[in-house]
Amino acid sequence: xxxxxxxxxxxxxxxxxxKGTIVASTGISILLSGLLxxxxxxxxxxxxxxxxxxxxxASPDDLNIRSWEGVKxxxxxxxxxxxxxxxxxxxxxxTVLFMHGNxxxxxxxxxxxxxxxxxxxxxxxxxxxxxxxxxxxxxSEKGLIIDAEAALNYILEHPDxxxxxxxxxxxxxxxxxxxxxxxxxxxxxxxxxxxxxxxxMRTLIPSAFPPAKYLARLCHQVWPSExxxxxxxxxxxxxxxxxxxxxxxxxxxxxxxNLCNAPKVWREFPNGxxxxxxAEPGYFERIYEFILAVRKGQLExxxxxxxxxxxxxxxxxxxKKRE
Ligand SMILES: *[C@@H]1O[C@H](CO)[C@@H](O)[C@H](O)[C@H]1NC(C)=O
Ligand SMILES: *[C@@H]1O[C@H](CO)[C@@H](O)[C@H](O)[C@H]1NC(C)=O
Numbered sequence: 001x002x003x004x005x006x007x008x009x010x011x012x013x014x015x016x017x018x019k020g021t022i023v024a025s026t027g028i029s030i031l032l033s034g035l036l037x038x039x040x041x042x043x044x045x046x047x048x049x050x051x052x053x054x055x056x057x058a059s060p061d062d063l064n065i066r067s068w069e070g071v072k073x074x075x076x077x078x079x080x081x082x083x084x085x086x087x088x089x090x091x092x093x094x095t096v097l098f099m100h101g102n103x104x105x106x107x108x109x110x111x112x113x114x115x116x117x118x119x120x121x122x123x124x125x126x127x128x129x130x131x132x133x134x135x136x137x138x139x140s141e142k143g144l145i146i147d148a149e150a151a152l153n154y155i156l157e158h159p160d161x162x163x164x165x166x167x168x169x170x171x172x173x174x175x176x177x178x179x180x181x182x183x184x185x186x187x188x189x190x191x192x193x194x195x196x197x198x199x200x201m202r203t204l205i206p207s208a209f210p211p212a213k214y215l216a217r218l219c220h221q222v223w224p225s226e227x228x229x230x231x232x233x234x235x236x237x238x239x240x241x242x243x244x245x246x247x248x249x250x251x252x253x254x255x256x257x258n259l260c261n262a263p264k265v266w267r268e269f270p271n272g273x274x275x276x277x278x279a280e281p282g283y284f285e286r287i288y289e290f291i292l293a294v295r296k297g298q299l300e301x302x303x304x305x306x307x308x309x310x311x312x313x314x315x316x317x318x319x320k321k322r323e
Contacts, residue, residue, distance in 0.1 A: 044173075044201065044221050045139040046103045047132045057133045058107030060084055065114055075130070075150045079137040083151065084126040086113050087160065092121035094291055095161040096193075097151055097181075099174030100126075105133030115284050120291065123161055127151040141221045148181040156188060165295050169193040169287075172248065172274070176201075176223040182235050183228045191294045192232070192262075193287060195240040196274055198252045199226040207249050229259055233307075236263040236299055238290040240283070242272025261307035263299055265290065 048054055060068040067087035072080050084106055088094070096116055100109050106126040116124040129147050130137030137143060152168075155161045166189050170178030175197025182192045198204040201223040206213035237260055241253040250268075257266050269280040277283065293302045 040219060040221065041138070041140070044102060044219075045131065047105075047129075047139060049103045053103070053105050053108075054133065056107070057082075057105050057128075058110055060086060060110060060114075063110050063114055065110070065117060068117075071125075071154065073127075073147075073150050073154055075146050077143075077146060079130045079143070079147070080135060081128050081130060081147055081150065082134040083128045084110075084113070085158075086117035086124045086126070088116075088121045088123045089118050090121045091123065091160075092291075092295070093164050094121065094167065094295060095123040095125065095155050095158075095164040096167045096169050097148075097155060097178075098124050098126050099129075099148065099168070099170040099177050101172035101174055107133065112278055120284070120288050122167075122291065123164065125151055125155055141223060144177050145180055148177050149184070152181060152185060152188070165190040165291075167191040167193060167291060167294075169195075170197065171195045171278075172197055173223070176225045179225045179229050179232070180223075183231050186232060186235055189235050191291065192235050192237040193240065193290065194237065194253075194256070196242050196245050196248050196253065196272075196277055197225060197256065198223070198248045199255055200224045204248060204252070208247055225256060226259055229256055230261050232260070232262045234262055236290075236294050236304060237265075238287065239264065239266045240277060240286065241266070241268045242274060242277035242280070243268055243270045244272055245274040245277070247274040263304045263306055265299075265302060265304045 065086055066089055069085050069087075071083045071085050073083050074080055098109065098113055098116075100106065106128045109126065113124045113126050116122040127147060128135045129139055130143050131139040152166075155166060168178040168182050168189055168191070170176070170193070172195070175194040178192060178194060179197070182189050201219050201221050202216045203226070205216040205219060239253055239257045239260075241250055243250050257264060267286045269277050269283065272280045289302050293299050293304070
């Protein structure tokens with residue numbers, strides 16, 4: 001229920017628009033490109049999908065989550081983000097900021113969050129972006145960054161998390177946001193967990209949606225992870241990659257891994273698709289071992305390498321994918 005669903009839902013409209021643009025006369029093409037320019041927000045942030053995503057948000061009580069609070073987070077520009085804060089059952093001194101993909105709402109991700117709170121001993125803050133679920137406002141790249149900053153500040157000031165190790169965990173679009181947030185707060189964040197995220201929105205469009213490739217340059221939502229990520233120097237980063245991701249080609253993750261200058265570890269799930277890598281065997285174990293290794297300062301035990309160290313070796317393996 002992430003990028004894939006959204007793209008398939010709007011694909012027929014976009015296909016028509018895109019084909020039209022490519023073959024049409026210049027005048028019409030400018031008109032259609034303009035249409036796409038203004039429509040792209042609903043493509044990139046399909047917050048009304050799946051149906052009911054803005055009117056129904058599951059509650060942690062529905063999943064018998066033991067200890068949680070609803071948080072009305074107020075952003076500096078006045079939006080109200082109706083988020084969830086799940087408390088660790090047996091706290092291990094870790095708090096995770098969880099940022100989901102571009103469709104659905106936080107309620108859909110409760111089963112994932114519950115593993116953190118009930119099984120891994122982590123507090124987990126589920127950020128409900130502006131314009132998603134029961135949060136006010138409209139999503140945009142700039143707005144989501146404000147939201148993420150507000151969530152991080154909330155965690156940093158919360159009495160239960162003050163002395164915790166802080167991790168940022170982002171899936172797909174949430175991964176792009178996680179990279180941005182970690183880059184801006186490197187001294188406050190202890191670990192970064194990225195799943196099936198992309199190099200940038202512009203580089204994603206041609207592969208995720210070939211008919212629109214000539215329009216990629218019109219994309220005003222940049223999400224420039226491949227330029228932001230190398231600026232992160234000290235935050236250990238876990239890369240969770242589904243080798244069968246049908247939406248974000250897995251070489252996007254490989255490229256990001258290669259560009260990463262911080263201590264990093266690569267975990268690949270051979271059968272993982274864009275949406276369901278989270279359900280692959282070993283997924284949560286890999287996250288848990290990473291969290292424990294960061295907490296205990298034993299990164300070398302799980303094969304974490306320093307950015308530059310293994311760059312060449314990995315480059316050889318990945319071939320010429322890196323630009
Ligand atoms: C994505 O996952 C949701 C449930 O997690 C499922 O309902 C949906 O069909 C999945 N979509 C794809 C394309 O796999
Ligand atoms: C991937 O799927 C195949 C076919 O279902 C299965 O045999 C294999 O064990 C799976 N691999 C992993 C690593 O889960």
